[in-house]
Amino acid sequence: MRRLLLWAAGNRWLATHVPRWRFARRAVRRFLPGEGFEAALKAAVDFRSRGIGALLTLLGENITDLEDAEKVVQHYEEVLAATGDVQAEISVKPTQLGLDIDEEAAYANLQRLARAAVKVRSFVWIDMEGSAYTDRTVELYRRLRTEHAHVGIALQAYLYRTVSDVATLMPLKPAIRLVKGAYAEPSDIAFADKKEVDANYLALAVFMLPEVKRHRLRLVLATHDVDLVAKAWRYAQALDMQRAELEIAMLYGIRTDQQERLAREGFTVRDLIAYGDAWYQWYLRRLAERPANVWFVARQLLPS
Numbered sequence: 199m200r201r202l203l204l205w206a207a208g209n210r211w212l213a214t215h216v217p218r219w220r221f222a223r224r225a226v227r228r229f230l231p232g233e234g235f236e237a238a239l240k241a242a243v244d245f246r247s248r249g250i251g252a253l254l255t256l257l258g259e260n261i262t263d264l265e266d267a268e269k270v271v272q273h274y275e276e277v278l279a280a281t282g283d284v285q286a287e288i289s290v291k292p293t294q295l296g297l298d299i300d301e302e303a304a305y306a307n308l309q310r311l312a313r314a315a316v317k318v319r320s321f322v323w324i325d326m327e328g329s330a331y332t333d334r335t336v337e338l339y340r341r342l343r344t345e346h347a348h349v350g351i352a353l354q355a356y357l358y359r360t361v362s363d364v365a366t367l368m369p370l371k372p373a374i375r376l377v378k379g380a381y382a383e384p385s386d387i388a389f390a391d392k393k394e395v396d397a398n399y400l401a402l403a404v405f406m407l408p409e410v411k412r413h414r415l416r417l418v419l420a421t422h423d424v425d426l427v428a429k430a431w432r433y434a435q436a437l438d439m440q441r442a443e444l445e446i447a448m449l450y451g452i453r454t455d456q457q458e459r460l461a462r463e464g465f466t467v468r469d470l471i472a473y474g475d476a477w478y479q480w481y482l483r484r485l486a487e488r489p490a491n492v493w494f495v496a497r498q499l500l501p502s
């Protein structure tokens with residue numbers, strides 16, 4: 199089922215037609231507060247009142263025209279200016295900034311966002327996409343981090359190479375958002391077995407925690423796997439870390455009760471709020487993460 203859903207995420211015909219179907223639009227609302235930025239901002243304000251920070255992301259990827267990338271950059275510049283009070287951070291996909299067309303243009307766009315973020319003391323995260331982009335994305339981040347402090351990168355625990363990426367980036371005092379990985383990858387580059395992915399996730403987190411303690415790394419555990427978070431916290435305690443030093447991020451609409459619990463307990467929690475109309479691929483990846491969600495979609499077909 200996971201493979202089928204990830205295949206559907208890459209299918210052009212479905213990508214054009216599914217977003218027009220009313221039941222699909224209804225189902226996607228579970229993971230989006232709304233398509234417009236206003237709904238995302240409102241959700242961010244609401245989370246803040248519950249002690250949870252926000253990470254905003256405008257949906258869209260693999261753009262084919264640099265003018266679209268320019269619109270994305272302008273949009274985020276406005277977002278950063280508008281969200282100073284809620285101290286939201288932003289998260290962007292390199293292919294939404296033009297990586298498929300011109301790597302230098304994508305880099306220049308990232309630089310603009312980093313400059314806009316620092317003005318309002320915000321932060322720019324670079325999402326990690328499929329493995330065809332890993333080398334270029336790590337390189338973009340390496341360059342960006344040498345010039346800007348408020349920038350971070352997502353790294354995927356399902357890739358064998360991630361331990362080496364962490365080691366290579368460490369001298370830069372990086373910010374790393376550790377995720378399990380959301381794409382279909384071949385077994386010669388990625389763990390296929392979920393248990394192995396989970397084990398590698400914990401090993402990577404444990405490897406990085408001492409650097410967090412030494413203030414040489416900002417680490418965000420981006421996972422809904424609260425058992426893994428609890429295990430990482432046991433290691434953090436052994437290092438004498440405080441709860442607020444452990445950062446956790448989850449997606450809007452998923453395990454909100456756990457986000458609230460962790461925030462109440464004193465951990466630093468952020469909710470990634472996605473918005474925009476280009477939700478098809480993103481949404482399919484969310485379904486693939488938990489195929490039981492497909493039943494939720496099926497229920498939307500029934501009259502309410």
Ligand code: FDA
Nearest residue numbers: 325326352377378379380420421422423447448449484487
């Ligand atoms: P896992 O899949 O083991 O889930 C743990 C539990 O959480 C499940 O048992 C279930 O109860 C619940 N759960 C998880 N996903 C759910 C869903 N979709 N619906 C309902 N319940 C669900 N990936 C990537 O490749 N590049 C990136 O840049 C990012 N960025 C990113 C940011 C943030 C803040 C998060 C939380 C995640 C990402 N991801 C990502 C996605 C990530 O790689 C991964 O696919 C998902 O987080 C699902 O894996 P978990 O770590 O949650 O564990």
